[in-house]
Amino acid sequence: MAFLWDCYDAWQRALAAEFFGREHAGQAVVFHIDDDVAQTIREKHQLPESLAQAVKPHIDLGQRSHAFGTILARAQALESEAQPPRSLPLLAVSVLAASRMSRDAEIQAINYFTPLKRLLYGEGADDNDRKRDALDQSFGQVVELWQQLDRWLRSNKGAFGVSTITPDKFSNRARIGYPLSQALARLADRQKLTQFFSDAEITPGKTYSSAYLLRMLDAWTNHGRKRFSRRFEAALAEREPAFASLIVREAHGWDGKVLDSGGSGHLLRLRLAFNHKRARLFWVAPIATGISGGTLTSGGTEIGFESDLSPYYEGIERLPLTPASIAMPLRVHGRAAAGDPLVAKYSPQEIILFREDPHLGCWVSQDSVEAHEEHLLLVSPEQQAEVRQVLQVATSGFVAVPPPLFAAVLPNGWRLYRNVCFEDPAALSRVSRRHTETAARLRPNPIGRPKLVGGLPVLKELGSHHYLQGGAPDLLLPAAGDGSRRVSVSLGGRTPRTDFRATGYPIPLPQDMLGPGRHEISADDAVLSLTIHERVVDDGLPLGTGTFGSMAEEIDNPAITPLVVLARRNATETAFVNCDGTVWDAITPNVPQWLHRRRVLENAPLYYEIRLEPHDRGWLIERTARHVMAIPGSPTWPKEDAILSAEARTDWAKLILDVTAPPKHVLWPVYVKIARKILNDHSR
Incomplete structure (x- = not known):
């Protein structure tokens, strides 16, 4: 009856839209389906049943070697040049089973038809051997459907995509080679790819050429001996078009998050930090995209961590570290603040x-x-x-x-x-x-990616890649293998492209061609931008070039270099508490006009300078959404008598006791003690 095909046909339309639309014209199409992809398609198209549930009613195991005959006959009867064959749900199930094959297991029929049987009939199905054998004996019909889809793609001459359907040369069984040719990356491989995308500094959502991605992937696997499945590594070595297309799609769809290849969710990479002055080793973890904080469980103890203003999480340093653990792999499980599972991992x-x-x-x-x-x-x-x-x-x-x-x-x-x-x-x-x-x-x-290194940077608060005229940076091209690769480089399209050898060592840029203003450098698949600032501008030197003062013996009142502290623009309150009990509020200055005139400012600087007078010796208190911080402003021993009699002593004390991120300074506890005394006296 026709209504039995409703769910099957809904999946047919969804799969056709996702993989075989006209937007794929001229592109190598990989019909790649795994559990995550299938679930995403089901949710996107609001399909009532799973892929396996939609296909199962149309399989007749009683027919032994013709179990897929109903789907085959319907696909042949309804063949159309304008629409893909009506076999897509069944073919997707065959690829989904291939994606579930045991990791690194030998590619053979029993390792394929067991997950196919489980996918369709569950783990505890009766007559397991009979069902598996019927699927095996009937699989020639699935091969016919794969060949029909291949003919349709080729007859349309790439209008719906270029076929990558082949009997997989890496398989000992040509029949199962068809779905295997579309399941080139298993789940563990795809999870490991997220680490490659992060290390290769791939921009989420950006499209890269397959040649660039494969070259970087080659270098990454060889440099650190990263192990993928045998099929994945063989496909990389063979440079199959289907494999190249898959890597491009994975890179384009990457959301910036790194996943654990062991299947434990998001990944934090633990690094060793070494303080040689204190002879101390401890753990740190760089900030990972999409993880603002969370908890890790070590030895039964729950350790919280959160992102702060630095590139590393706060709290990771509390994880236990012994000398022996430096030489051993470590995995610490936990949960992100959003509730997702994660693992912190260290590889010795x-x-x-x-x-x-x-x-x-x-x-x-x-x-x-x-x-x-x-x-x-x-x-x-x-x-x-x-x-x-x-x-x-x-x-x-x-x-x-x-x-x-x-x-x-x-x-x-x-x-x-x-x-x-x-x-x-x-x-x-x-x-x-x-x-x-x-x-x-x-x-x-x-x-x-190619990057800019060195130079004389200024305006760091605006972002990276602002340099003083005459202090342009060097260009660093990542090396590959023995450094024999050559890279074509152009400066803003104004210079002929020049080939440089990519050795991993910096290449000087022509200073005489980098005048004030914005410049672009093209190298590989990257476009790097930098801004050169004049040595002298109307409002003075660019912020960050620094100033210094000297003392002249022949002058009775020598000039004193003013003390400068940096304050955050995003603070909700900024005040200075002085050693004599006085308090004054800091006023956030406007952005300098010369920045607006040169149009290099996308956002206001993160920091601004506060110049302290000679009598200002104390602490800059900053209140943000997360912390109240105390920044040393050349503090001296507090003048307790003056503080206790100061008009603003209560405000002075409250500001100090509100601090949640105290500085590691020998005088801070002295200020806290006086502040507590003031508030205790006030409450009486």
């Missing part, structure tokens, strides 16, 4: 690279070397001899830290090397011939 390395982080003021572990930057290396006992040989050739001035200095916080036998700086790509290339793996670990990052 035998060579751990650290760079100094300006936000934390200590050394933080990194995935790869950055050319011309100083590094710390923490090396396992097994790698120390080879690392020293590489450093002796590829760097100069490195120092092996005496073991006793940090023996209490490092694993037994591990060694620190400081002042490690890689400035000579040719030297690293030479040594890589003898020490291939170690040199590869110490080679600059081979992935990521």
Whole structure:
């Protein structure tokens, strides 16, 4: 009866709209369906039944080798040049079963028809072997339907997409090769891809060329030995059009979130932080897209974390860390603030690279070397001899830290090397011939987008890539393999494209061609923008170039360099509490006119300067939506008598006691003690 086909036909229309519309003309179409994709389509098109429920009533297992005969006959009878064959729901089920095949298991019939049977009839179905055998024996009819869809796509000459349907060459069974050719990436592969997109600095929603993505993916898998399923790696090596199309679609649809390939939800990447002054190691985690905070559970203790103004979460440092744990993998489960499951993950390395982080003021572990930057290396006992040989050739001035200095916080036998700086790509290339793996670990990052490095930045509060005239940055092109890849670069379309060798080391830009104003640089699939500011402007020097003063002995009253503190524009209240009990409110200044005139300002600067008078010695109190912070303004010992008799002493005390993020300053507890005394006396 016709109404039995209503749900099936609803899925047919939804799948046709998603995969075989005219907007796909000329593009390689991958009919990729897994559980997430199927659920998304069902919700988007408001389909009442699941994909399997829509297909199951039209399969007759009693026919043994003709179980799919009803669907095949209908698809052949209703064949139309303007519409895809009426087989899409069944073909989607065949791909969905392929996506559920055991990860990294051998591709063979039993590993395919078992998940197909479970998908259609459930885990505890009776006559399991009979049902599976009937699906196996009838699968030739599904192959006919795949071939019909392939003929339809080809007959339309790409108007609805270019066919990628093939009997999969990686399969020992040609019949199941058809759905396998569309299920090139299993769930674990797709989750791992989100980490690649993050590391490669892919912009969510942007379309990249397949050549660019595959080249970056090649470098990423080789650089860190990231393991995908065997099918995925084989497809990457073969450069199949269907595989390339899949990677482009995954990149375009990526929402910026990194998922755990172990299936535990969102992923936080734990890094090691090293404070050499205090001989302390602790955990940190960079801010992840879509996760404002949450909790982690370690040893039965729940540890909260939240995002703040720095690029790292606050609270992660409370996770336990012992010297032995540095050499061991770590997974800590928890939940994001929105309730989604997440896992914080640390993957050990035998060579751990650290760079100094300006936000934390200590050394933080990194995935790869950055050319011309100083590094710390923490090396396992097994790698120390080879690392020293590489450093002796590829760097100069490195120092092996005496073991006793940090023996209490490092694993037994591990060694620190400081002042490690890689400035000579040719030297690293030479040594890589003898020490291939170690040199590869110490080679600059081979992935990521071209970027601007160095230079004389100004106006950091406006954002990145504002530079002083004559202090333009260098261009960094990610290396690939041995650095033999060449990249075509153009400056704003005004210069001929020039080929540069991508070694991972910075390339100077022509200073004489970078006058004041906005410029664009094209390299690979990236367009980089920067703004050059004049050395002198009508309103003075650009913010951030800095000023300094000096004392002249021949002058009776030498000038004193004014003390400057930075205040946030987004604070709801900003006040200064002085050491003598006085209080004054800070007034947020207008944005300088010269910024408006040059049209480089999209948002107001995050900070503005407050210049303190010589008698202003205390704390800048800032109230934001999340915290009340105290910023030191060259505080001195509080003048208690003056404070206790000051007219504003109550306001002074309340501002101090409202602080929720106290500074780590030796004088702060003294101010808090006086503030409590004032309010206690006031309440009597």
